[in-house]
Amino acid sequence: xxxRQRYTGLIExxxxxxxxxxxxxxxxxxxxxxxxxxxxNIPSMLGKNVDIYxxxxxLNPTGSFKDRGMTMAVTxxxxxxxxxxxxxxxxxxxxxxxxxxxRAGITAFVLIPDGxxxxxxxxxxxxxxxVIVQIMGNFDDGMRLVKEVAVESPVTIVNSxxxxxxxxxxxxxFEIVEELGRAPDYxxxxxxxxxxxxxxxxxxxxxxxxxxxxxxxxxxxxxxxxRFAGAITGQRPKMVGYQASxxxxxxxxxxxxxxxxxxxxxxxxxxxxxxxxxxVNKESGGxxxxxxxxxxxxxxxxxxxxxxxxxxxxxxxxxxxxxxxxKSGKIEASSTVVxxxxxxxxxxxxxxxxxxxxxxxxxxxxLDQVKKAIHDNLG
Ligand code: AN7
Numbered sequence: 600x601x602x603r604q605r606y607t608g609l610i611e612x613x614x615x616x617x618x619x620x621x622x623x624x625x626x627x628x629x630x631x632x633x634x635x636x637x638x639x640n641i642p643s644m645l646g647k648n649v650d651i652y653x654x655x656x657x658l659n660p661t662g663s664f665k666d667r668g669m670t671m672a673v674t675x676x677x678x679x680x681x682x683x684x685x686x687x688x689x690x691x692x693x694x695x696x697x698x699x700x701x702r703a704g705i706t707a708f709v710l711i712p713d714g715x716x717x718x719x720x721x722x723x724x725x726x727x728x729x730v731i732v733q734i735m736g737n738f739d740d741g742m743r744l745v746k747e748v749a750v751e752s753p754v755t756i757v758n759s760x761x762x763x764x765x766x767x768x769x770x771x772x773f774e775i776v777e778e779l780g781r782a783p784d785y786x787x788x789x790x791x792x793x794x795x796x797x798x799x800x801x802x803x804x805x806x807x808x809x810x811x812x813x814x815x816x817x818x819x820x821x822x823x824x825x826r827f828a829g830a831i832t833g834q835r836p837k838m839v840g841y842q843a844s845x846x847x848x849x850x851x852x853x854x855x856x857x858x859x860x861x862x863x864x865x866x867x868x869x870x871x872x873x874x875x876x877x878x879v880n881k882e883s884g885g886x887x888x889x890x891x892x893x894x895x896x897x898x899x900x901x902x903x904x905x906x907x908x909x910x911x912x913x914x915x916x917x918x919x920x921x922x923x924x925x926k927s928g929k930i931e932a933s934s935t936v937v938x939x940x941x942x943x944x945x946x947x948x949x950x951x952x953x954x955x956x957x958x959x960x961x962x963x964x965x966l967d968q969v970k971k972a973i974h975d976n977l978g
Contacts, residue, residue, distance in 0.1 A: 759794025772802025
């Protein structure tokens with residue numbers, strides 16, 4: 600009998616494309632290798648001939664795409680002798696940092712905005728033994744403080760300003776190209792700090808690079824970490840970034856000081872990868888746009904109801920925007936579109952339950968009443 604080789608995470612899988620050595624101790628929870636699900640019902644609802652795939656990053660070990668970056672960042676922090684990591688977070692980064700720190704046997708400090716993170720994420724960080732610092736401020740305040748404190752204290756920052764984070768996250772693009780056999784025409788993502796859209800562009804670019812003998816066009820985004828730096832010979836998608844209207848600095852063309860949105864994961868007004876994201880925008884020929892909270896929640900619900908895929912509100916921003924741009928024709932017919940679903944729906948049960956209109960029928964524990972409930976609700 601033969602067994603398929605055990606999957607042991609994205610660093611092992613893409614070792615030759617990541618900054619690790621043969622003897623590097625890899626801190627992994629088996630992240631990556633997430634499903635790319637082809638939507639069946641939503642495209643026909645839109646009445647357009649497009650192929651929409653969702654990359655379900657909510658199925659990573661801690662339920663979000665952050666694990667791709669965190670396995671790399673924590674692996675490198677440990678390699679460099681760090682005993683503690685720190686991040687500011689709207690929730691998912693803290694859950695991921697806490698888990699990988701626990702795995703590595705080091706300490707995680709997480710700065711979270713008081714009262715503005717989803718329950719699931721808080722539960723994770725608490726269970727995984729992080730030191731939780733709740734600040735009376737938002738993510739952007741936390742990020743500023745993290746940068747300041749790291750100057751003096753022996754802690755490694757694991758927010759996406761840590762270049763190893765983007766190196767890990769670029770592997771999502773590799774998986775997509777390998778599965779589709781080519782890059783999609785459009786790749787849509789929710790944008791907060793814009794680290795993930797930048798990481799995907801690095802990934803697609805690296806994959807589309809010829810293996811040049813000499814470096815002809817050094818990548819402006821990867822900060823020297825890409826192994827391949829030849830001229831771009833392959834196809835790359837247009838990168839489309841969607842923000843929540845109440846926290847859409849890329850649409851305003853400037854930082855937003857008091858960001859608000861139901862999609863707390865992307866309640867970010869001062870994106871850390873501002874310059875990089877504009878480069879991605881320009882190089883890929885894509886665009887930024889915004890979605891209202893109502894559009895975001897509607898897309899979240901539609902995806903769950905029509906396709907059985909449950910993502911958190913921020914994640915649905917990619918689909919909300921894509922659906923609008925497909926309907927308007929901005930995303931042309933016959934295109935292949937990938938939408939990243941950055942986090943799992945279970946992260947934020949409160950928002951889900953609050954907006955659900957699912958028929959909850961309360962009955963006595965009697966056969967006739969259950970029968971009636973079925974009869975009344977048969978589609
Ligand atoms: C579900 O956890 O910034 O544009 O501190 O959790 O790369 O910032 C989360 C970001 C999208 C935005 N979707 O990604 C944090 C944090 C979900 C997220 C984003 C986040 P970036």
